[in-house]
Amino acid sequence: MQGLLTLGQFIIEKQSDFPYAKGELSRLLRDIGIAAKIVNREVNKAGLMDILGDVGTVNIQGENQKKLDVFANEQFISALTSGGECCIVASEENDDFVPIDAEVSKNAKYIVAIDPLDGSSNIDVNVAVGTIFSIYRRKSTDGKATLEDVLQNGTEQVAAGYVIYGSSTMLVYTTGKGVNGFTLDPSIGEFCLSHPNMTIPKDGTIYSLNEGNYVHFPDGVKKYLKYCQVEDQQTSRPYTSRYIGSMVADVHRNMIKGGIFIYPTTSGAPNGKLRLVYECNPMAFIIEQAGGRATDGYNRICEKEVSSLHQRSAIFIGSENMVLKAEEFMRQYSALTPDEKAEKKLEQMGVIGGID
Numbered sequence: 478m479q480g481l482l483t484l485g486q487f488i489i490e491k492q493s494d495f496p497y498a499k500g501e502l503s504r505l506l507r508d509i510g511i512a513a514k515i516v517n518r519e520v521n522k523a524g525l526m527d528i529l530g531d532v533g534t535v536n537i538q539g540e541n542q543k544k545l546d547v548f549a550n551e552q553f554i555s556a557l558t559s560g561g562e563c564c565i566v567a568s569e570e571n572d573d574f575v576p577i578d579a580e581v582s583k584n585a586k587y588i589v590a591i592d593p594l595d596g597s598s599n600i601d602v603n604v605a606v607g608t609i610f611s612i613y614r615r616k617s618t619d620g621k622a623t624l625e626d627v628l629q630n631g632t633e634q635v636a637a638g639y640v641i642y643g644s645s646t647m648l649v650y651t652t653g654k655g656v657n658g659f660t661l662d663p664s665i666g667e668f669c670l671s672h673p674n675m676t677i678p679k680d681g682t683i684y685s686l687n688e689g690n691y692v693h694f695p696d697g698v699k700k701y702l703k704y705c706q707v708e709d710q711q712t713s714r715p716y717t718s719r720y721i722g723s724m725v726a727d728v729h730r731n732m733i734k735g736g737i738f739i740y741p742t743t744s745g746a747p748n749g750k751l752r753l754v755y756e757c758n759p760m761a762f763i764i765e766q767a768g769g770r771a772t773d774g775y776n777r778i779c780e781k782e783v784s785s786l787h788q789r790s791a792i793f794i795g796s797e798n799m800v801l802k803a804e805e806f807m808r809q810y811s812a813l814t815p816d817e818k819a820e821k822k823l824e825q826m827g828v829i830g831g832i833d
């Protein structure tokens with residue numbers, strides 16, 4: 478029997494995958510692992526401690542922040558600050574990116590985008606939540622790192638991962654050479670390699686989306702949903718519906734069992750709800766590395782132009798054949814992307830085009 482391989486040991490072993498690297502990325506990943514353990518400790522205590530409830534401030538998305546969101550944000554920023562490898566943290570919880578003290582980070586090569594506690598409304602009811610992170614190489618070569626350093630497309634990610642605080646706590650990450658999962662062994666306080674070389678099944682029978690929004694969905698999603706619910710023995714339909722409401726947990730389940738997670742545009746949220754930089758791109762990178770597919774219903778998530786920190790996107794992510802099928806419905810019934818629709822509207826109003 479092979480002995481336990483901890484996250485720290487695994488990262489050191491894998492450093493040879495990057496012969497020219499000096500170990501900064503490895504340190505960064507280890508720092509994230511340590512902060513995740515601290516956040517895990519607090520999330521586990523949430524039911525016991527007087528830590529639940531709104532802290533009273535509202536984040537840039539106009540949502541109430543829970544105390545644990547704030548705590549997790551502080552823990553990750555502090556872990557990333559002390560290591561000296563990261564020059565900017567872009568977090569869901571901060572309106573602007575957080576520059577790391579120039580003295581500490583003068584040689585730092587990396588940018589980290591993070592959603593410190595995703596799905597935090599689930600904490601009050603003891604349902605799984607997660608952390609999502611994405612690592613980029615800094616573009617600028619001197620002076621202070623800038624917003625341009627943060628606004629990189631998903632294809633530029635050098636690493637991405639998530640932590641799921643569930644019935645057990647797992648950290649899953651990729652550096653572009655496959656996906657590995659580590660389960661926290663609370664008795665020794667270490668993440669141990671439990672899911673080497675994770676792959677997502679090409680097909681699946683689970684769909685997850687918030688069906689309560691049905692009337693607001695694009696026609697392509699409505700038709701795909703009906704397709705999932707029709708009986709057909711050959712394709713094992715009707716499929717099973719599972720929706721936790723924590724993206725990390727929904728995507729993680731689908732990664733293991735096969736399935737599709739959709740958060741589409743809706744009439745109320747024409748650009749989707751989830752954020753491109755620290756939710757969609759990292760999850761897309763991980764799922765693609767596991768052999769799955771991630772698009773906005775038309776185009777690859779990782780190739781989407783990033784123009785602002787808190788930009789939103791629709792997402793269709795999971796087993797390749799299921800996502801391809803959903804895209805077919807989008808092409809057939811919702812042929813215009815939201816951008817094309819906006820452009821068409823402007824054209825009709827005579828604001829653009831129409832003059833030869």
Ligand code: AHM
Nearest residue numbers: 594595596597598687722723724725
């Ligand atoms: P959050 O970042 O404010 O926690 O929101 C993100 C979460 C995702 O984890 C989840 O997939 C989605 O919001 C659920 O949204 P909804 O309640 O609209 O279904």
Ligand code: MG
Nearest residue numbers: 569592595596
């Ligand atoms: Mg979030």
